[in-house]
Amino acid sequence: MPTPGEISLSHNGIxxxxxxxxxxxxxxxxxxxxxxxxxxxxxxxxxxxxxxxNFVLVASLNPCPCGYRNDPRRECHCTIPQIERYMARISGxxxxxxxxxxxxxxxxxKELSGPHDGTSSATMRGQVMAARAVQLNRFQNSxxxxxxxMTTREIRAHCRLSDASMNLLRTSIQEMGxxxxxxxxxxxVARTIADLASSETILSEHIAEAxxxxxxxxxxxx
Ligand SMILES: [Zn+2]
Numbered sequence: 001m002p003t004p005g006e007i008s009l010s011h012n013g014i015x016x017x018x019x020x021x022x023x024x025x026x027x028x029x030x031x032x033x034x035x036x037x038x039x040x041x042x043x044x045x046x047x048x049x050x051x052x053x054n055f056v057l058v059a060s061l062n063p064c065p066c067g068y069r070n071d072p073r074r075e076c077h078c079t080i081p082q083i084e085r086y087m088a089r090i091s092g093x094x095x096x097x098x099x100x101x102x103x104x105x106x107x108x109x110k111e112l113s114g115p116h117d118g119t120s121s122a123t124m125r126g127q128v129m130a131a132r133a134v135q136l137n138r139f140q141n142s143x144x145x146x147x148x149x150m151t152t153r154e155i156r157a158h159c160r161l162s163d164a165s166m167n168l169l170r171t172s173i174q175e176m177g178x179x180x181x182x183x184x185x186x187x188x189v190a191r192t193i194a195d196l197a198s199s200e201t202i203l204s205e206h207i208a209e210a211x212x213x214x215x216x217x218x219x220x221x222x
Contacts, residue, residue, distance in 0.1 A: 002042040002049045007034050010055035020059040021089040028094055031057065035097045057098065061090070071106055092217075096181045099148065099189055101216040131195040147191045152184070159187040165204045172211040182217060186210045 038054035
């Protein structure tokens, strides 16, 4: 009898994969369909069972095998082929399905121990709740609940761009060689950034920020 695996146990929650390239590549590829559909079907010789698997995937990885590439404090001695082999363990189609790619530089000691400034969790929660309310209103006649779930038709209806934003998006897609899936993700993320900023229109700055979150699609050793 098939039993629910990690992704079903993460249903309606978060699946965190630390050191993503250390996972077996075939295992990672299996994540692709559930990430799209929100469920997983396990087939055995006699029958197949479908389990729910609607989870938020959060993953981390080092910039190279030694972990010090782009770090001003330590020198990285990894060769380009070593870095290429390391990054190649994560396929383009899997990266394509991850909405936000963010580089997190090492935090200097004095900032770790100093007073904390920046947005508090309470303020951030307020912003998120307001953006969710906008989306609830936007999709009141649809089975969609959040921007991330928008269909192609909904993207066309709710992500209209000015000529300037359209040009920026076109140039970014061409320069970075992005896929159609990445194009749709940029629009959905830009819609969310605009919602968080209480802006009914998606502005160029929202597109620019969304494009920036695709940085794993770029030439990552440059
Ligand atoms: Zn290195």
